[in-house]
Amino acid sequence: MVSHKTEVTVGKTHITFETGELARLANGAVLLRTGDTAILATACMAANANPEADFFPLRVDYTERFSSVGKTLQGYIKREGRPTSTETVTSRLIDRPLRPMFPEGFMNEVQLIAQVLSFDGENQLEPHAINAVSAALQISDVPSGKTVAAVRVGFMNDQFIINPTIQNQEKSKLNLVLAGTHEAILMIEGGCNFLSEEQILEAINLGHNEIKKITHAIDQLVEKCGKKKADFVNMAPPQALIHEIETRFGAELKEALFQLKKAERSEAVGAVETKITEELTAKVEEMGVPAKRLQAAIKIAKSNILRKEALTHNKRIDGRSLDQVRPISVKLGLFNRTHGSALFTRGETQALCIATLGSTTSMQKTESLYGDVVERCYLQYSFPPFSVGEVGRLGSPGRREVGHGKLAERAILEIIPTQENFPYSIRIESNILESNGSSSQASVCGGSLALLDAGVPIKELVSGVAMGHFNMLLLFKVVLNAIDSFVGNLGNMKKTLFLAR
Numbered sequence: 001m002v003s004h005k006t007e008v009t010v011g012k013t014h015i016t017f018e019t020g021e022l023a024r025l026a027n028g029a030v031l032l033r034t035g036d037t038a039i040l041a042t043a044c045m046a047a048n049a050n051p052e053a054d055f056f057p058l059r060v061d062y063t064e065r066f067s068s069v070g071k072t073l074q075g076y077i078k079r080e081g082r083p084t085s086t087e088t089v090t091s092r093l094i095d096r097p098l099r100p101m102f103p104e105g106f107m108n109e110v111q112l113i114a115q116v117l118s119f120d121g122e123n124q125l126e127p128h129a130i131n132a133v134s135a136a137l138q139i140s141d142v143p144s145g146k147t148v149a150a151v152r153v154g155f156m157n158d159q160f161i162i163n164p165t166i167q168n169q170e171k172s173k174l175n176l177v178l179a180g181t182h183e184a185i186l187m188i189e190g191g192c193n194f195l196s197e198e199q200i201l202e203a204i205n206l207g208h209n210e211i212k213k214i215t216h217a218i219d220q221l222v223e224k225c226g227k228k229k230a231d232f233v234n235m236a237p238p239q240a241l242i243h244e245i246e247t248r249f250g251a252e253l254k255e256a257l258f259q260l261k262k263a264e265r266s267e268a269v270g271a272v273e274t275k276i277t278e279e280l281t282a283k284v285e286e287m288g289v290p291a292k293r294l295q296a297a298i299k300i301a302k303s304n305i306l307r308k309e310a311l312t313h314n315k316r317i318d319g320r321s322l323d324q325v326r327p328i329s330v331k332l333g334l335f336n337r338t339h340g341s342a343l344f345t346r347g348e349t350q351a352l353c354i355a356t357l358g359s360t361t362s363m364q365k366t367e368s369l370y371g372d373v374v375e376r377c378y379l380q381y382s383f384p385p386f387s388v389g390e391v392g393r394l395g396s397p398g399r400r401e402v403g404h405g406k407l408a409e410r411a412i413l414e415i416i417p418t419q420e421n422f423p424y425s426i427r428i429e430s431n432i433l434e435s436n437g438s439s440s441q442a443s444v445c446g447g448s449l450a451l452l453d454a455g456v457p458i459k460e461l462v463s464g465v466a467m468g469h470f471n472m473l474l475l476f477k478v479v480l481n482a483i484d485s486f487v488g489n490l491g492n493m494k495k496t497l498f499l500a501r
Contacts, residue, residue, distance in 0.1 A: 001019060001020065002020050002092055003018060003019065003020035003021045003226075004018070004019055004020050004221060004224045004225045005017065005018045005019075005111065005178065005221075006217045006218070006220045006221045006224070007217065008108050008213050008217035009161055009209060009213075010151060010163055010210045010213055010215070010459070011151075011162030012162075012163075013034055013123065013162070013433065014034060014035075015032065015033070015034045015128070015131065015214065015217070016028055016032070016033040016034070016129065017031075017032055017034075017056075017131075017132075017135050017217060017218065017221050018030065018031045018033065019135075019136075019139060019221065019225060019261075020225065022040060023040065023042050023165045024137070026042040026043060026044050026140070027042075027044050027045050027140040027141055027142050027227075028042065028043040028136040028137060028138070028139045028141075028142065028227070029041070029042045029043075029136055030132055030135040030136040030138025030221070031104055031117075031132075031174075031343060032131060032132035032137065034123050034128055034134065035119055035120045035121075035122055035123050036118045036120035037116075037118055037119050037122075037123040037125070037128065038068075038116075038117045038118040038163055038493035039114055039115065039116055039117065039125070039128055039129055039132045040114070040115045040117055040132070041112070041113065041114045041115075041129070041132035041133040042112070042113045042136055043110070043111075043112050043133070043137045043140040043142050044110070044111050044142075045108050045109070045110050045140075045141075045142045045230070045457060046108045046109040046110075047108070047144075047230065048108065048233075049106075049107040049108050049233045049235050049275075050107050050108070050109055051107075051235070051290055051292065052292060053107045053109075053235075054291075054292055054296060055314060056099065056102055056106065056107065056110075057107065057109040058095065058098075058099055058102070058109075058110050058111075058112070059109075059110070059111045059112070060091045060092075060094045060095040060098070060111075060112045060113075060114075060133070060278065061083075061091055061111070061112070061113045061114070062083075062087050062090040062091040062094060062114045062117075062129055063080070063083070063087060063113070063114070063115050063116070063370070064080075064084070064086070064087060064111075064116045064125075064369050065080065065116060065117065066080065066367075066369065068116045068117055068118050068119040068369060069119050069121065069297060069369050074367060079400050084368070085365065085366075085402050085406065086368060088399050088403065089402065089403055089406050090114075090125070090126050090129060090403045091399065092125055092399060093113065093129075093177065093187075093189060093206070094114065094130050095112075096179070096186075096189075097130065097148050097150070097179035097180070097186040098112070098133065098134065098137065098144075098148055100145075101144050101145035101146060101148060102143065102144055102145065103143050103144075103232075104234075104236050105147065105232075105234035105235045105236030105442060106143050106232050106234070107233075107235040107237070107239055108232055109428050109494065110142055111134070112133045113133075113135065114129040114132055114133050116129075120484070121166065122165045122167070122368075122379060123163070123165065123166075124152055124163070124165055124166055124169060124468045125166070125167070125173075125369075126150075126152065126177055127150040127151050127152045127163065127177055127179075128149035129400035130148070130149070130179055131149050131214055132149055132150040132166070134147060134149060134150075134218060135218045136265075138218055138219075138221070138222050138226065138260075139199065139221055139222055139225055139226045139227065140227055141227040141229055141230040142229070142230065143229050143230060143232055143245075144229070146182070146183070146215075147166045147181060147182070147215040147218050147219055147222075148179055148180065148182040148186065149179070149180070149181075149211045149214035149215045149218065150177060150178060150179040150180075150187075150211065150213070150214075151163055151177075151178055151205060151207050151210045151211055151214070152164065152169075152175070152176065152177050152178075152356075153174060153176040153178065153203045153204075153207045153287045154168060154169055154172035154173075154174050154175065154176075155172055155174035155192070155195065155199070155203065156168055156172045156173070157169050160174075160206050162206065162207065162210050163210075163231075163266065166370065167452055171455070173192060173193040173194075173195060173471075174190070174192045174195060174199075174203060174268070175190045175191055175192070175385060175410075176189075176190035176191075176192070176200075176203055176204075176207065177189045177190050178187065178204060178207040178208065178211060178291065179211070180208055180211050180361045181211075181417045182212050182215045182216070185204060185211075187207055188204065190410070191410040191413070192414075193412060193414055194414070195274070197282065204440075214420070228437075231263065231483040234295070235290075235293065235410055236293075237289065237294070237297035237300065238287065238289060238293075238297075239294040240286065240287075240289065241280075241289065241293075241294070241297045241456060242297045242300050242301055242304075244280070244283075245276060245280070245298060245301040246301050246304065246305070248279075249272060249275070249276050249301075250301070250305060252272045252275075253269070253272050253294050253301065253302060253305055254305050254309075255268070256268035256269045256272045256315060257269060257302060257305060257317060257319075258309075258315075258319065259307060260318050260319060261347050261348075262436045263389065265317075266389075267498060269302070273295075273298055276285050276294075277294060277295075277298075280294060281294065288326060289440055302496055306388065308466070310322065319414075325331055325465070326346045326347030326349070326437065327346070327347060328345070328346050328448060329345045330343070330344055330345075330445075331340065331343040332449060332450075332453045333453050334352075335354075338354050338355075338356070339355055339356050339357050339454040339455075340352075340354065340355035340356075340450045340451060340452070340453035340455070340456070341353065341354045341355070341453060342446045342447075342449035342450040342452075342453055342456025343446070344442050344445045344446035344449060346437060346442055346445075347437055348434050348435075348437070349432075349434055349435055349436050349439055349442050350387075350432070350433040350434035350435075350436040350438035350442070351430050351431070351432055351433070351439060351442040351443050351446040352429070352431045352432075352433055352446070352452055353428060353429065353430050353443065353447045353449065353450040354420060354428070354429075354431070355426060355427070355428050355430075355431045355444035355450040355451050355452060355453070355454040356426075356427045356428075356454075357424045357425070357426060358424060358425040358427070358457070359424070359425065360376075360424075360425060361424065361425075362425040362427070363375060363376050363425045363442075364378045364425075364427075376416075376419060376425050376426065377409075377412065377416045377425070377426040377427075377428070378409060378426075378427060378428070379405050379406075379409035379412055379428040379430060379443065379447055380397075380405050380427070380428070380429050380430070381397075381401050381402075381404045381408060381430045381432070381439075381440070381443055382397065382429070382430070382431050382432065383400065383401055383432045383435070384431075384432070385441065387432045387434055387435045387439070388435050388436075404439065404440040404443070405430070405443075406464040407440050407442070408430060408440050408443040408464065409428075409449060411444045411462050412428065412447050412451070414430040414443070414459075414462070415448060415451075415458040415460050415461075415462050416456070416458065416459075416460045417456070417459065421457065422456065422457060426451070426456065428440070428450060428451070430442075430446060430447060437466070438464070438465065438466030440464070440466070441463075441464030441465050441466050442464070443464075444462060444463060444464030445463050445464060447461070448461050448462045450460075477483055490499050492494050
């Protein structure tokens with residue numbers, strides 16, 4: 001048994017990557033240690049590509065064991081069951097920066113698992129889980145790209161802190177998780193208590209400098225014991241097929257894609273796709289390309305058309321310019337028996353948000369490695385199939401719903417009054433009724449308005465937008481101005497303590 005190890009110090013955090021002793025049958029396995037915290041990460045790959053897959057079949061699972069803090073569950077069942085919200089959100093956090101690093105056309109199933117084996121109650125787990133999984137992936141024979149690493153950046157006493165402890169994070173005005181490679185940032189996730197744009201940019205630059213140190217340590221481990229990357233069958237559609245679709249059907253696809261209404265657009269695009277399938281199926285079979293790859297080629301052709309229009313003509317799919325927001329409308333107080341309600345509509349995206357106030361006994365209570373967690377304010381997001389005009393099952397919230405809810409909740413929490421000033425629990429429901437854009441950010445807008453309608457003395461109105469690579473601050477101002485113009489003096493009238501409705 002031969003083990004290998006590399007070490008790195010990031011801020012005041014010392015991190016060790018070890019491999020060779022645990023989980024030796026996995027394609028790659030790394031034990032990350034920092035303080036008395038230990039996370040075991042593994043990477044495994046199916047031997048053959050999945051010919052039925054129409055997207056890269058990657059699964060990421062993050063699990064926390066209560067034995068890592070010397071505890072057992074308090075309930076009747078003593079074994080960990082379905083993933084908690086924290087585990088789900090962290091799994092998505094790991095997935096987000098690593099998924100783009102896999103090569104195009106790679107369709108072998110891959111599973112990445114991070115297990116917390118020991119937790120010291122000081123080191124925050126999310127960035128370390130990303131680092132552990134990245135290291136396991138890089139030393140394995142699973143095809144992958146550049147090395148990814150992550151840090152958390154806090155802000156306390158007018159100073160930025162890299163990987164603050166849990167205790168320091170409670171006092172921090174910034175909670176920013178960054179992930180990236182040596183060259184660039186891949187993911188930014190977090191929230192802050194009204195910091196300036198300049199401060200956020202400084203935090204990103206500082207965090208990226210520390211990320212480079214971690215990627216270097218992981219690369220050192222790869223040099224010591226990394227496996228040769230496996231060959232794989234490239235399942236990407238041939239460029240010749242994509243070119244033929246663009247040449248023969250590009251004009252029809254473009255006309256269909258730029259229909260203003262989503263329903264009309266879907267119908268028109270569907271008709272063109274059917275025509276392409278009928279005319280090219282025989283040729284695809286002659287090329288020896290699986291039928292699934294034709295659909296992938298059509299998808300790439302559509303993306304190329306949309307990208308070209310955006311870059312060359314400043315035009316998006318519904319005719320808007322790059323800095324133009326869809327028409328916004330707001331309606332408050334829809335129902336007499338709810339404490340607060342708001343309907344936020346942006347184009348064909350619609351969020352019906354409802355705020356419910358309760359006593360302190362109504363707070364959300366959960367068990368976690370950090371101890372018993374009590375949430376005074378929480379946002380729950382639902383995305384029924386009718387919101388996109390489809391048929392589907394209803395059930396417990398999936399990863400997407402949990403993740404989107406927590407994303408919107410992060411912004412809302414910053415405007416909630418203290419318990420001393422407002423001694424109530426607050427539940428916000430965001431029910432997505434239509435979706436043709438960012439429904440999580442519509443939940444932020446609708447959620448803050450529902451709180452206003454419920455009489456919660458919120459600190460500010462808050463809005464949310466999703467964007468590509470252009471001026472996001474401009475869009476925030478556009479959305480806030482739209483809400484402010486509707487609300488007018490309503491804010492002053494509604495900012496009273498809830499008594500009865």
